[in-house]
Amino acid sequence: MTSIVFNSVTVTRPLPRSGLQSGDDTGLIDLSPQPNLARRKSARARWHRVMLRATMPLVILLIWQLASTFGLVTPEVLPSPSDIGSAFAELVRLGDLQAALPVSLGRALTGLAIGGTTGLAIGLFAGLWRIGEGLFDAPLQMLRTIPFIALVPLFITWFGIGELAKLMVIIAATIFPMYLNTYAGVRGVDPKLIEAASIFGLSHRHTAWHVILPTALPSILVGLRYASGAALLALVVAEQINASSGIGYILNNANMNQRSDIIIAGILVYAALGIAIDLLMRMVEHLALPWRAKLVLA
Amino acid sequence: MSSPDHAVELHQVRRVFGERAVLDGFELTIRSAEFVAVLGPSGTGKTTLLRLLSGLDQADAGSVRVARRRSVVFQEPRLVPAKRVWQNVVLGQRGSAARQQAVAALTEVGLADHVDAWPKTLSGGEAQRVAVARAMVHEPGLLLLDEPFASLDALTRIRMHELVAQLWQRHRPAVVLVTHDVDEAILLADRVIVLSHGCVTLDLPIGIPRPRGRTGRQFAELRASLLSKLGVLVH
Ligand SMILES: Nc1ncnc2c1ncn2[C@@H]1O[C@H](COP(=O)(O)OP(=O)(O)OP(=O)(O)O)[C@@H](O)[C@H]1O
Numbered sequence: 001m002t003s004i005v006f007n008s009v010t011v012t013r014p015l016p017r018s019g020l021q022s023g024d025d026t027g028l029i030d031l032s033p034q035p036n037l038a039r040r041k042s043a044r045a046r047w048h049r050v051m052l053r054a055t056m057p058l059v060i061l062l063i064w065q066l067a068s069t070f071g072l073v074t075p076e077v078l079p080s081p082s083d084i085g086s087a088f089a090e091l092v093r094l095g096d097l098q099a100a101l102p103v104s105l106g107r108a109l110t111g112l113a114i115g116g117t118t119g120l121a122i123g124l125f126a127g128l129w130r131i132g133e134g135l136f137d138a139p140l141q142m143l144r145t146i147p148f149i150a151l152v153p154l155f156i157t158w159f160g161i162g163e164l165a166k167l168m169v170i171i172a173a174t175i176f177p178m179y180l181n182t183y184a185g186v187r188g189v190d191p192k193l194i195e196a197a198s199i200f201g202l203s204h205r206h207t208a209w210h211v212i213l214p215t216a217l218p219s220i221l222v223g224l225r226y227a228s229g230a231a232l233l234a235l236v237v238a239e240q241i242n243a244s245s246g247i248g249y250i251l252n253n254a255n256m257n258q259r260s261d262i263i264i265a266g267i268l269v270y271a272a273l274g275i276a277i278d279l280l281m282r283m284v285e286h287l288a289l290p291w292r293a294k295l296v297l298a
Numbered sequence: 299m300s301s302p303d304h305a306v307e308l309h310q311v312r313r314v315f316g317e318r319a320v321l322d323g324f325e326l327t328i329r330s331a332e333f334v335a336v337l338g339p340s341g342t343g344k345t346t347l348l349r350l351l352s353g354l355d356q357a358d359a360g361s362v363r364v365a366r367r368r369s370v371v372f373q374e375p376r377l378v379p380a381k382r383v384w385q386n387v388v389l390g391q392r393g394s395a396a397r398q399q400a401v402a403a404l405t406e407v408g409l410a411d412h413v414d415a416w417p418k419t420l421s422g423g424e425a426q427r428v429a430v431a432r433a434m435v436h437e438p439g440l441l442l443l444d445e446p447f448a449s450l451d452a453l454t455r456i457r458m459h460e461l462v463a464q465l466w467q468r469h470r471p472a473v474v475l476v477t478h479d480v481d482e483a484i485l486l487a488d489r490v491i492v493l494s495h496g497c498v499t500l501d502l503p504i505g506i507p508r509p510r511g512r513t514g515r516q517f518a519e520l521r522a523s524l525l526s527k528l529g530v531l532v533h
Pocket residue numbers: 315316320338339340341342343344345346347
């Protein structure tokens with residue numbers, strides 16, 4: 001009846017394969033599921049990946065140990081891995097580490113709690129309300145360009161060399177990542193979703209609670225992860241300020257006694273803290289975002 | 299003057315973007331429970347009209363009177379990815395009563411098995427059916443559909459036509475369906491209007507008795523006259 005004619009479907013030829021692949025090009029490849037084999041294969045592949053990643057660190061450790069054993073580096077400059085191990089054991093045996101860890105963790109977490117909550121609150125205020133954006137966004141975007149480490153001397157003159165200055169450095173370091181990601185997350189919510197919510201009669205409060213916040217949560221949690229990283233970094237810097245307790249205190253003492261083995265052991269404790277915090281944050285994300293976890297694990 | 303058995307009364311409506319009046323002197327009356335399909339070339343203001351009817355946008359002049367309860371199904375499902383399917387249907391409500399309501403609406407669109415699914419795990423057609431359930435759960439007096447099936451495959455679209463026809467017959471809202479599919483318009487609507495140059499250029503009642511099929515002389519004639527009005531040549 002009509003003059004509209006649909007094009008017949010044309011079958012396109014597959015793209016030519018690269019010449020690197022040997023074997024016949026015309027045959028079929030088998031993609032049918034092979035559950036047992038596939039699982040065993042992927043387990044083996046994962047094992048291979050782990051081995052591959054472990055190779056370089058192990059090689060370096062080995063060279064380091066050998067270099068120390070044969071006297072190529074002096075222990076005052078770089079103690080051997082086994083020396084560091086025994087320094088670590090010494091810290092544990094004397095109870096220094098057990099005393100220092102809670103103090104340092106407490107500082108980091110208190111700072112993170114205060115700075116993170118502040119950043120979250122300001123980010124939500126600026127993201128959800130125009131007044132908040134007008135009041136806070138420009139100043140914070142300017143302030144965030146200041147590296148928080150540059151504030152340390154100022155904070156010392158303001159707050160002294162006690163706990164308060166340390167806490168303030170950590171707070172200053174954590175506010176911004178939390179603020180930026182919260183604000184971006186709230187602003188990044190698809191306006192079409194907000195429109196739909198208004199069609200279905202949701203009040204502003206309900207829209208914020210049921211649509212905007214859940215949708216912005218991934219970004220907020222990224223902010224929390226960055227803020228925890230920043231808290232740890234700030235902790236290290238803050239504990240350089242005349243620490244009388246904590247990991248920084250151990251490092252200071254070791255520094256005065258020229259014990260580089262203990263210094264390195266202390267640095268490794270910081271590193272372990274960093275890894276632990278990152279793992280914890282990933283777990284929180286996994287639990288808080290079940291609707292995304294499926295996609296990630298698929 | 300407004301009448302209780304009207305779902306839409308537009309009078310001398312004007313909507314301007316920059317210099318251009320997309321709707322100008324626009325008149326439209328829709329009775330309650332009437333099914334109206336809106337056709338028209340791209341960019342003639344169909345979405346603009348729907349946004350005025352939904353209350354998302356305001357007209358620049360004229361009077362716009364619409365039913366109090368309105369629902370929209372957009373071209374995309376617009377589901378909140380962080381909420382389960384049933385929570386999306388009764389967005390903003392909680393509790394077992396809300397859940398029961400959602401389950402009932404989802405059962406009506408054939409998604410009883412997906413009540414607790416996350417939106418991202420749904421197919422395109424399923425997601426759009428959730429959007430339909432969400433629209434129906436508010437028992438709208440005016441249901442606004444903006445090319446809701448445009449992105450679906452042909453078979454799914456046929457099922458969606460049946461679903462919409464059923465829901466309309468059961469709940470009797472007035473419906474405004476924006477579409478590019480002439481067949482869809484004739485199959486579903488009591489009345490097809492064609493928009494161009496800011497106003498209604500054709501207002502065609504569809505007298506074919508229901509249930510309707512795509513065959514028959516009447517269908518072919520209506521189809522031909524609508525296509526020619528839309529500028530498509532028909533032999
Ligand atoms: N927010 C806006 N700002 C400026 N111009 C707009 C806006 N919304 C729509 N327009 C213009 O109004 C005209 C009508 O747009 P509308 O979206 O209503 O068309 P439509 O009939 O729905 O088209 P389609 O069939 O392609 O969806 C278009 O020319 C468009 O560019």
